[in-house]
Amino acid sequence: MITLILIGIGTGNPDHLTRGAIKALNEADLILLPRKGAAKSDLVDLRRSICAEMLSTPVPIAEFDMPERSSEGRYLDAVRDWHDAIARLWMESVAAHLPGGGSVALLVWGDPSLYDSSLRIAERLAPLGMPVRTHVVPGITSIQALTAAHGICLNRLAEPVLITTGRRLREDGWPTGTDSVVVMLDGGCAFQTLPPEPFDIWWGAYLGLPQQALVHGPLEAMGSRIVRLRADLSSRHGWIMDIYILRQRRHARIGEPERAEPEQTR
Structure with a gap:
């Protein structure tokens, strides 16, 4: 056995x-x-x-x-x-x-x-x-490593969060019923298929490793930067593991949009 x-x-x-x-x-x-x-x-x-x-x-x-x-x-x-x-x-x-x-x-x-x-x-x-x-x-998940690296909560107070893949986000679009989505296994930067204005993004690659890279900010400003950075890192290291959280800036039950923090890259 x-x-x-x-x-x-x-x-x-x-x-x-x-x-x-x-x-x-x-x-x-x-x-x-x-x-x-x-x-x-x-x-x-x-x-x-x-x-x-x-x-x-x-x-x-x-x-x-x-x-x-x-x-x-x-x-x-x-x-x-x-x-x-x-x-x-x-x-x-x-x-x-x-x-x-x-x-x-x-x-x-x-x-x-x-x-x-x-x-x-x-x-x-x-x-x-x-x-x-x-x-x-059990082990530490990339979701935990991402939220820890950015110092954020996974979800808004009393609100749900959805975990999905880049393929599903690309094929199905933004899921209904949630304003926070964790996207894993996304080799094609599926966030590019969304209208960028309503969203903020928290992105991370090589989390917890010496080559860790983090980007945070409005999707319309950071989306193209993440695409370029991801391609550069993947070419430099021969592989990449990344993950990100997308969050709508305005929620129907909350009303006022949350202010996005300045972009962080390190």
């Missing part, structure tokens, strides 16, 4: 790991690290650095090459096929490095429950012939 331990590691900063995460890493029989190609070598390097800093016991570490998701066909079909391919790679890695069974740890960005598919991939293992017990160690 395999116990699969999904450990939330925040945004890659070792300070984001909980004591429970460090304990789980040191008690694992095997740690699996995904490689995502030379352009994203920093991502596996961050995981290696976390292991080097946090391991006080000699836990074996194995790496595997992540498959690429197809850009053709229907999006959900491509994602499902991609998850199937990852599940098979997990099985092959475990069979090669832990044939007698035991516990396998995977380091998951943010928290395994929020816009991460590790839990869904784990559900594919039993039908493929590898029954597993799954244990989740």
